[in-house]
Amino acid sequence: MKRNVLIIGAGGVAKVVAHKCAQHNDELGRIVIASRSVAKCQAIIDSVRAKGSPKLPAELEAHALDALDVEATKALIRETESQIVINVGSAFLNMSVLRACIETGAAYLDTAIHEEPGRVCETPPWYGNYEWKHLDECREKGVTAILGAGFDPGVVNAYAALAAQRHFDRIDSIDILDVNAGSHGKYFATNFDPEINFREFTGQVWSWQNGQWTSNAMFEVKRSDDLPVVGEQNLYLTGHDEVHSLSKNLDVSNIRFWMSFGDHYINVFTVLKNLGLLSEQPVKTAEGLEVVPLKVVKAVLPDPASLAPGYTGKTCIGDLVRGSRDGKPHEVFIYNVADHEEAFAETDSQGISYTAGVPPVAAARLIASGQWDARRMVNVEELPAEPFLELLDAMGLPTRIRDERGDRPWNQF
Numbered sequence: 110m111k112r113n114v115l116i117i118g119a120g121g122v123a124k125v126v127a128h129k130c131a132q133h134n135d136e137l138g139r140i141v142i143a144s145r146s147v148a149k150c151q152a153i154i155d156s157v158r159a160k161g162s163p164k165l166p167a168e169l170e171a172h173a174l175d176a177l178d179v180e181a182t183k184a185l186i187r188e189t190e191s192q193i194v195i196n197v198g199s200a201f202l203n204m205s206v207l208r209a210c211i212e213t214g215a216a217y218l219d220t221a222i223h224e225e226p227g228r229v230c231e232t233p234p235w236y237g238n239y240e241w242k243h244l245d246e247c248r249e250k251g252v253t254a255i256l257g258a259g260f261d262p263g264v265v266n267a268y269a270a271l272a273a274q275r276h277f278d279r280i281d282s283i284d285i286l287d288v289n290a291g292s293h294g295k296y297f298a299t300n301f302d303p304e305i306n307f308r309e310f311t312g313q314v315w316s317w318q319n320g321q322w323t324s325n326a327m328f329e330v331k332r333s334d335d336l337p338v339v340g341e342q343n344l345y346l347t348g349h350d351e352v353h354s355l356s357k358n359l360d361v362s363n364i365r366f367w368m369s370f371g372d373h374y375i376n377v378f379t380v381l382k383n384l385g386l387l388s389e390q391p392v393k394t395a396e397g398l399e400v401v402p403l404k405v406v407k408a409v410l411p412d413p414a415s416l417a418p419g420y421t422g423k424t425c426i427g428d429l430v431r432g433s434r435d436g437k438p439h440e441v442f443i444y445n446v447a448d449h450e451e452a453f454a455e456t457d458s459q460g461i462s463y464t465a466g467v468p469p470v471a472a473a474r475l476i477a478s479g480q481w482d483a484r485r486m487v488n489v490e491e492l493p494a495e496p497f498l499e500l501l502d503a504m505g506l507p508t509r510i511r512d513e514r515g516d517r518p519w520n521q522f
Contacts, residue, residue, distance in 0.1 A: 113138040114193045119153060129466065134168075141172060143172040147171050154171055178205070192215055201226055221259065254486040263489050270490040270491075301413050309348065311389075316352060317355075331344070346367055413459075417462070440512065442512070443509075495520075
């Protein structure tokens, strides 16, 4: 049984992870939070204590760490006797933190695919460019590494696995629909790290169609869906992490990711992009200073964690799956609805951080119990889906299913 959790990162998602780990510290043990800013780590600990989240008298520690420094990360893992590392820092850290876990034997969890600062929207499959190069090493050393254990990627991967195992004889298409129908009241802001957010949309949009990779431009392909609770929404074809692993691990010809955007977001994004302000490549100012335009935009936008107070509305994220069962056409929508105000009341965080932060803690609990201690590198769809969804039901992210029989909890037949 693995115990003691090191959380890397101190943003909104890390705050949710810390609260949820504290709520289950009878299983997970000591909780350590580490980032470049020890003050941000301590602020999360203060929030955890103020909300009364710890189930047992809590061992909570804040540490300063440059997680790009593999030796420093290894030293902290050993010093704190952390057997599970939840990486919710920048996606630029993944390979460094993974390396530290491989060399110390700690289980590794993340919520997003690795990115290199100077590269945007690389050629698929993204996992194959970085993480999957360490498949053999993790297996040989018996190191558990669970990739993309947030909501999307993560929970939606489990939804796809559930659909394949329980609801279909053959799946023709999986459309992952991600809607935030909430309002933060700001003129313009992103719900997570602006740098990572914009990088998803400035290059090519890759989807898996007719058994091959297909490229489109951002906002080129649009659809509308009438979804539970949030109603009619416009969604746009977008490249996303889970498409890359699902296309490898499931025998499905069409896998696409769609995200909702309002007209205002699209207009502001388009202006910033056309002006070159979303470029990841450095430029020189008239004064000779070298700056990265995207980092400047990030610096002037609101911190996503600051959006939580006063954020209203709901999210709806799920998998629309089509195929056949018993020789007949079949369609299901497996989904979750989360509430921004409820997330803030529990964890001082907005709903996007909540949906991303709860699942890796559920995954950590399954590693701790041994059910997901795979001793190899896996994506979520390669693991048993039902124990994961059962924990999420109890931890604040209940799953529902809508099909020809109506709308009901996922485990009601």
